[in-house]
Amino acid sequence: MPSPHPAPHLTDAQREHFLRDGFVRIDDAFPAEIAAQARAILWRDTGCDPDDPSTWTRPVIRLHDYPQEPFRIAVNTPALHAAFDDLAGAGRWVPRQSLGTFPIRFPHPGDPGDTGWHLDASFPPEGAASESYFDWRINIHSKGRALLMLFLFSDVGADDAPTRIRVGSHLLAARLLAPSGEAGMSMLEISKAAHAATASFPQVNATGPAGTVYLCHPFLVHAAQPHRGLTPRFMAQPPLIPKAPCELNRSDGNYSLVEQAIRLGLNEALSFREGSPSNKPSS
Numbered sequence: 001m002p003s004p005h006p007a008p009h010l011t012d013a014q015r016e017h018f019l020r021d022g023f024v025r026i027d028d029a030f031p032a033e034i035a036a037q038a039r040a041i042l043w044r045d046t047g048c049d050p051d052d053p054s055t056w057t058r059p060v061i062r063l064h065d066y067p068q069e070p071f072r073i074a075v076n077t078p079a080l081h082a083a084f085d086d087l088a089g090a091g092r093w094v095p096r097q098s099l100g101t102f103p104i105r106f107p108h109p110g111d112p113g114d115t116g117w118h119l120d121a122s123f124p125p126e127g128a129a130s131e132s133y134f135d136w137r138i139n140i141h142s143k144g145r146a147l148l149m150l151f152l153f154s155d156v157g158a159d160d161a162p163t164r165i166r167v168g169s170h171l172l173a174a175r176l177l178a179p180s181g182e183a184g185m186s187m188l189e190i191s192k193a194a195h196a197a198t199a200s201f202p203q204v205n206a207t208g209p210a211g212t213v214y215l216c217h218p219f220l221v222h223a224a225q226p227h228r229g230l231t232p233r234f235m236a237q238p239p240l241i242p243k244a245p246c247e248l249n250r251s252d253g254n255y256s257l258v259e260q261a262i263r264l265g266l267n268e269a270l271s272f273r274e275g276s277p278s279n280k281p282s283s
Helices: 012-021 032-046 069-075 078-088 169-180 187-197 257-267
Strands: 023-026 060-063 102-105 147-152 164-166 203-205 213-216 239-242
Touching: 012 023, 012 257, 023 078, 032 060, 032 069, 032 102, 078 147, 078 213, 078 239, 078 257, 169 187, 169 257
Parallel strands: none
Antiparallel strands: 023 213, 060 102, 147 213, 147 239, 164 203
């Protein structure tokens, strides 16, 4: 039976923010107590003691897919499902039953070695033998990825290794991807090109209390950074999987916000003001 109090959909301001800037922040997307239950599982799997910093011997520990109940609950709240419908299109995404990779970042003087600006790839190269993720592809239809998502399972402040986001970079990335068509570009190729082209774009950090989720356009340029704080950062970065690639020429005009943003990036003549995109649609 449908809930008598359905979750509200994104506001007009949030929709505009997603189109213009490439992401929207959902506060209280899942309960803080669920985040605490999930952290307990993750702490166990790190092999580290949460009360003994001497056991935090690496700058980052990567843990993989988690299907336990706290993670399933976190990714399937009514608020998030409503936002997925708004961004990716109702009926056009696959519900998740787990959460993907957790790059858990610790206060540590060592170089984590993974802080470069990039786009996340979403499908392997056809017929290629390489298993390197750097060879995976991204195309203009965002095959294999409806959204990039950042789930904060701990409180994340400015010093706690928040993910860095280049505001509006998704629009320019769409223009870079377009000439490569269905084959797309490798993660390494598009990341190098987009990094250079958006070097002076405005930057924001994905901060917030546990339970915050950032829903990002799949073409958003982003990067990790070293942890300079005191408390380890727990975050998941799963993709939302589409049921089909984006369509950029719909006969009914029923474009999702992700598709609208790609069309905006392709159709607008980006102008630069002190190195930043105007992000205003052309008339």
